[in-house]
Amino acid sequence: MRTTLTLALFSVACLAQTPTPPPTGTIRGLVLDAATGDPVPDADVSARAGGKSVDAATDAQGAYTLRDVPPGKVQMRAGLRANGSRGFGAFATKLVTLAAGQDVNGITFRVARHGEITGKVLDENKAPMTGITVFLVAPEYRRGVLRHAYASSATTNDRGEYRVQRVVPGRVYLLVAAQRRRALDAISDAPADPKLRKKVPAPTFYPNSPSMDGAMAITLRPGETREGMDIRMLRTPSLCVEATLDNGLGPAALRFEIEETEPHNGSSGDGGFYYVTPSGMAGPDGKIRICELHAGQYQLTASGPPATAEGTPFYGSTVVTIGKEDVRNLKVPGTAARPLTGEVVWDGTAPQKEYTEKLNVSLNAPKRSYRSFGGVSEARSARAAIPGAFSIPFVLMDEYEIDVTGLPQGLYVKDILYGTASVKNDVLHVGSASAGTGLKIVLGQDGGSVSAKVTDKDGNPVGDQNVLLMPQSAGSEAQFAAALIFGQTDQNGVYQTATVPPGKYLVLATSLTVDRTPETIRQLMGMRNRATEIDVAAGARVQITPIVTGAPQ
Numbered sequence: 001m002r003t004t005l006t007l008a009l010f011s012v013a014c015l016a017q018t019p020t021p022p023p024t025g026t027i028r029g030l031v032l033d034a035a036t037g038d039p040v041p042d043a044d045v046s047a048r049a050g051g052k053s054v055d056a057a058t059d060a061q062g063a064y065t066l067r068d069v070p071p072g073k074v075q076m077r078a079g080l081r082a083n084g085s086r087g088f089g090a091f092a093t094k095l096v097t098l099a100a101g102q103d104v105n106g107i108t109f110r111v112a113r114h115g116e117i118t119g120k121v122l123d124e125n126k127a128p129m130t131g132i133t134v135f136l137v138a139p140e141y142r143r144g145v146l147r148h149a150y151a152s153s154a155t156t157n158d159r160g161e162y163r164v165q166r167v168v169p170g171r172v173y174l175l176v177a178a179q180r181r182r183a184l185d186a187i188s189d190a191p192a193d194p195k196l197r198k199k200v201p202a203p204t205f206y207p208n209s210p211s212m213d214g215a216m217a218i219t220l221r222p223g224e225t226r227e228g229m230d231i232r233m234l235r236t237p238s239l240c241v242e243a244t245l246d247n248g249l250g251p252a253a254l255r256f257e258i259e260e261t262e263p264h265n266g267s268s269g270d271g272g273f274y275y276v277t278p279s280g281m282a283g284p285d286g287k288i289r290i291c292e293l294h295a296g297q298y299q300l301t302a303s304g305p306p307a308t309a310e311g312t313p314f315y316g317s318t319v320v321t322i323g324k325e326d327v328r329n330l331k332v333p334g335t336a337a338r339p340l341t342g343e344v345v346w347d348g349t350a351p352q353k354e355y356t357e358k359l360n361v362s363l364n365a366p367k368r369s370y371r372s373f374g375g376v377s378e379a380r381s382a383r384a385a386i387p388g389a390f391s392i393p394f395v396l397m398d399e400y401e402i403d404v405t406g407l408p409q410g411l412y413v414k415d416i417l418y419g420t421a422s423v424k425n426d427v428l429h430v431g432s433a434s435a436g437t438g439l440k441i442v443l444g445q446d447g448g449s450v451s452a453k454v455t456d457k458d459g460n461p462v463g464d465q466n467v468l469l470m471p472q473s474a475g476s477e478a479q480f481a482a483a484l485i486f487g488q489t490d491q492n493g494v495y496q497t498a499t500v501p502p503g504k505y506l507v508l509a510t511s512l513t514v515d516r517t518p519e520t521i522r523q524l525m526g527m528r529n530r531a532t533e534i535d536v537a538a539g540a541r542v543q544i545t546p547i548v549t550g551a552p553q
Contacts, residue, residue: 043062072097089114096491117175118229122160138268141481142366175206201235240327243330295322337395342438343389346445357408364402412447450542465509468484506531509548
């Protein structure tokens with residue numbers, strides 16, 4: 001009898017410790033073409049909440065049903081198939097708030113199809129140029145810097161024709177034609193006398209500019225094919241760079257790469273684009289001679305695997321400016337990667353509350369993808385307790401953007417320090433501080449939050465509006481872009497921020513697409529006089545019905 005009672009009590013205790021998960025819900029709706037209003041069949045629709053993802057495809061009428069969706073804030077995405085082009089197709093996102101067991105109907109996506117740009121690349125004699133790469137370039141502010149990243153590309157055929165796909169409508173782009181090689185000899189056989197070398201095609205921005213300053217901004221409508229975008233490339237003198245690669249112990253057989261500093265590989269908007277950088281292998285003497293280069297600014301990189309079983313990979317780069325003459329006697333040091341340590345600390349007195357959550361600290365190299373050196377792969381993230389220490393085993397000597405995610409409500413990143421320098425809204429240059437210096441992530445506890453309810457003139461909730469918290473004090477476009485906070489309203493017209501730093505903000509709502517391109521940032525700065533000023537105090541939750549506005553006149 002005693003044994004039976006013990007088992008019964010144990011079973012009751014286990015049941016008490018395992019709460020029943022709340023009932024899931026269902027979301028239904030349509031996916032429509034933003035330009036025509038026609039239903040889109042075979043679109044992929046996904047909903048993510050509570051660490052779970054639910055997927056479905058639309059039927060012939062563009063309808064979808066997502067079942068067993070966990071309750072809470074649901075991040076939704078509807079994407080079109082790429083139709084044979086590289087990468088992902090066009091997509092749209094939504095935020096839906098789902099109660100336990102709730103059925104939500106009428107969640108309609110309007111997806112703007114990608115556009116295309118077509119044309120020819122010709123030489124100075126109007127002859128077609130074969131094998132030229134035409135890049136779509138996306139200007140965007142990132143961490144206080146205006147960058148120009150590749151977003152898509154195409155290669156000309158034997159008639160000089162190209163077709164660039166995956167052009168996001170409504171976004172401003174530039175277009176550049178350039179000759180690209182993949183494999184480079186360690187020592188070029190180009191003549192020593194520049195007068196004996198063949199001229200090389202210089203990168204040319206549409207319409208016909210040798211520099212980015214003369215490039216024309218291009219914006220497409222949904223599904224538009226922009227034709228006749230011809231580019232005429234001029235040939236310029238072929239120049240060379242002669243250098244020695246060094247691994248810290250002396251000349252070494254390292255891998256080398258060379259590319260223009262701008263535009264460059266990297267991420268922009270909601271994606272990234274990386275092409276194969278021209279590269280080669282130096283011999284044991286570490287000497288390289290790269291020719292068929294035009295005048296301009298380049299980044300020359302040297303890298304290699306660990307020299308010993310206990311060592312770390314070598315990596316180093318230097319900026320090379322080529323004028324009217326060859327560059328000689330250059331030294332490119334490949335420095336051994338080093339561990340990056342850090343700690344999460346409180347700003348001020350530690351709170352009485354203990355936090356069990358862990359932060360994710362990640363590094364993003366804005367101009368390149370992940371590297372692998374034989375069996376050694378690059379690591380760029382770590383988990384950290386609040387407060388607590390963290391470490392990334394080795395980090396290449398490069399520049400990085402730092403992202404901190406997983407913050408509990410009530411906390412925000414007040415600053416990120418590398419030595420005495422703040423890198424919260426800047427890039428981290430590994431090695432720029434003294435040896436042994438780590439990161440210090442400072443968490444603020446004095447923040448507040450903002451809850452916005454967007455309605456139409458009749459008081460009805462309006463979803464899919466972008467609510468903006470704009471800095472009042474930012475003077476430059478770069479500062480404004482770095483400090484801008486924005487998010488999307490759900491089907492109830494509600495947008496709730498995470499914890500934000502205390503201070504004054506200008507708040508408004510808009511149906512305009514919000515990104516960090518110079519044109520959009522300039523437009524948003526011009527809308528500040530229509531916004532409502534709020535003051536977020538420590539621990540406060542500010543509720544506001546923001547003014548809905550469009551583009552400034």
